[in-house]
Amino acid sequence: MSAIPDLIEHLRTALHPGPYLAKLASGWNLDPARTHCVAIGKAAVAQAAAFGRFQRCWVVSKKGAPILGDHPIAGPRSYEAGRRLLDELGSVSPEETVVFLISGGASALAEVPLAPWSEAEVTELGRSLIEGARPIGAANPLRALVSAHKAGGLAAACPAERQFTVWTSDVPADRVEWVGSGPTVEWNPADHLPPATPHRLIEWSESPAYREHRERIHRALEAKTCRYHRLMGPEHAERAATSWARERRWARHVVAGARGMPGPDCVEAFVTAIQKDPPQGPTLWLSAGESPFDPPPGGFVGKGGRCTEWVARTARALEKAGISGPRWKAGAYATDEDDGTTGTAGCWNSTPIPARETVTNVMDLRFVAYEEAGV
Numbered sequence: 542m543s544a545i546p547d548l549i550e551h552l553r554t555a556l557h558p559g560p561y562l563a564k565l566a567s568g569w570n571l572d573p574a575r576t577h578c579v580a581i582g583k584a585a586v587a588q589a590a591a592f593g594r595f596q597r598c599w600v601v602s603k604k605g606a607p608i609l610g611d612h613p614i615a616g617p618r619s620y621e622a623g624r625r626l627l628d629e630l631g632s633v634s635p636e637e638t639v640v641f642l643i644s645g646g647a648s649a650l651a652e653v654p655l656a657p658w659s660e661a662e663v664t665e666l667g668r669s670l671i672e673g674a675r676p677i678g679a680a681n682p683l684r685a686l687v688s689a690h691k692a693g694g695l696a697a698a699c700p701a702e703r704q705f706t707v708w709t710s711d712v713p714a715d716r717v718e719w720v721g722s723g724p725t726v727e728w729n730p731a732d733h734l735p736p737a738t739p740h741r742l743i744e745w746s747e748s749p750a751y752r753e754h755r756e757r758i759h760r761a762l763e764a765k766t767c768r769y770h771r772l773m774g775p776e777h778a779e780r781a782a783t784s785w786a787r788e789r790r791w792a793r794h795v796v797a798g799a800r801g802m803p804g805p806d807c808v809e810a811f812v813t814a815i816q817k818d819p820p821q822g823p824t825l826w827l828s829a830g831e832s833p834f835d836p837p838p839g840g841f842v843g844k845g846g847r848c849t850e851w852v853a854r855t856a857r858a859l860e861k862a863g864i865s866g867p868r869w870k871a872g873a874y875a876t877d878e879d880d881g882t883t884g885t886a887g888c889w890n891s892t893p894i895p896a897r898e899t900v901t902n903v904m905d906l907r908f909v910a911y912e913e914a915g916v
Contacts, residue, residue, distance in 0.1 A: 548785055555781035558584065558709075558772060559591035565707060565770050566592065566640075575637045577701070579626065581651050581721060582644025583612070584709055588772075589642060596637075599626055601651045610650030614667040620660050623653035623690055630699040639701040642772075644709040647721025648681065653689040655754060663687050679735035681722045686730045686742055686751070691722035697761035704765055709772045717769050726769060727762045729755055812858045819864055 571594065578598040580589040585602040589595075601608040601622045608626075610619040633639060654663045666687060670680040685691035689698075696704055706725040708717050718728040731746035745751055 548782065551785045552781050555784075556773065556777055557591065558588045561772050562588065562592045562707065565772070566594075569705065571638060571640075577633055577637060577639045578642065579630065579639060579695075580642035580644075581610075581626075581647040581724070582642070582709070583646040583650075584644035585642060585647075585650075588644065588707075588709070592640070592642070595640070597629075599629065601626070601647075603646065603650060608651075610652075612646050612649045613671060615649045615652040615660075615664055617660075619650055619652045620654075623651040626651055626695065627653055627689070627698050630695070633699055633701045635700045635702045637701050638703045638705070639699055641696070641704065641706045641725045643706060643721045643724065645720065647724065648684055648691070651690060651724075655687050655689045655694075657750075658687040677719055678733070681719055682730035682733040682735065683738065683742060685722045686734075686746055688722065690724050692718070692730050692755075693723065693725065693727040693758045693762055695724035696726070696765070696767065697758040702765050704767045706767065706769045707772050708769065717771070725767065727758060731755075809858075812862055812864070815859070815864055816862060 573594045574596055576595055578589055578592065578595040578600075580586070580598065581601045582588075583602060585600050586605050589598055589600045599608060600606045601610050603610065603612045608622045610622045611617070612619075630639070649667065652663060654660055663684075666683065670683060681691075688694060696706075704725065706717065708720045710716075710720055717723060718726050731751070734743065734746065
């Protein structure tokens with residue numbers, strides 16, 4: 542459908558961070574000469590450029606940034622970036638202000654292991670969480686347990702007594718402590734350990750050394766003025782897509798799905814919504830998220846991200862319900878760009894995708910289906 546590029550461009554313009562950041566900062570009374578910025582995540586470059594009023598700015602992303610990190614698993618560049626942030630933020634004076642811009646991917650892009658854990662151990666933990674398909678609510682507490690950055694560690698290491706955090710959610714929980722594992726917000730990973738947590742991590746969470754680490758963070762953040770602002774989330778994309786559909790006078794639009802990980806409940810919610818009012822004409826099932834892919838000959842089972850998992854399960858359910866067919870088109874806009882099907886952050890895809898289904902990834906937070914009359 543030729544409408545896809547037009548919609549993608551509309552969303553890129555409507556969701557540009559500039560206006561949102563300007564509106565947030567208008568009441569902060571920032572002095573550019575005494576304000577610094579730390580931007581970490583896959584959206585860090587665009588967000589830092591959109592704001593653009595800082596004495597110093599540290600930008601960490603996977604590409605196109607002054608400081609590069611590894612993603613989706615922390616690697617050598619991530620540890621170099623993490624050490625640099627801790628070292629250079631330590632030179633900020635208490636009277637100055639620091640603005641943190643945190644977006645998806647920050648957990649891997651900048652990292653410093655918490656002693657006695659090594660870089661190799663932290664990397665291996667990250668790899669096991671990815672390959673084991675741990676959902677974000679289970680993965681983040683484990684990653685944060687062994688990190689000097691996460692769970693408030695980065696903000697605690699910065700002497701600035703006035704700190705702002707602007708966060709862009711890319712996770713189902715839509716909570717500041719889950720985005721980038723909450724490097725600027727105090728939360729205790731030991732209180733959120735998932736089932737089947739490795740025994741060594743449990744022992745570490747109960748150790749005097751770890752409790753002392755948490756107490757240091759608590760004392761440091763208690764003495765600061767920290768404010769947290771959500772920049773944008775799924776509802777912004779939903780409104781932008783809806784306005785675009787109305788401008789084009791599409792027959793109708795359906796916003797369906799569940800803000801959660803791709804499980805039976807998500808699939809059931811979407812299929813139920815479509816069954817109540819089945820599309821009568823050609824339907825575009827469009828979303829954005831991790832890297833898109835086409836199944837190779839013979840089908841695909843393997844690493845594909847939670848977006849892949851969701852669309853694969855839902856395609857199966859729609860087919861069984863007698864809803865989907867040749868007039869259904871699935872499309873996606875890749876936000877992870879060059880990760881590829883084997884490097885995409887997300888879970889292991891256990892649902893076979895036949896080669897005849899040319900399905901791409903879709904976003905994991907909201908799912909938008911449109912029926913266009915006469916197309």
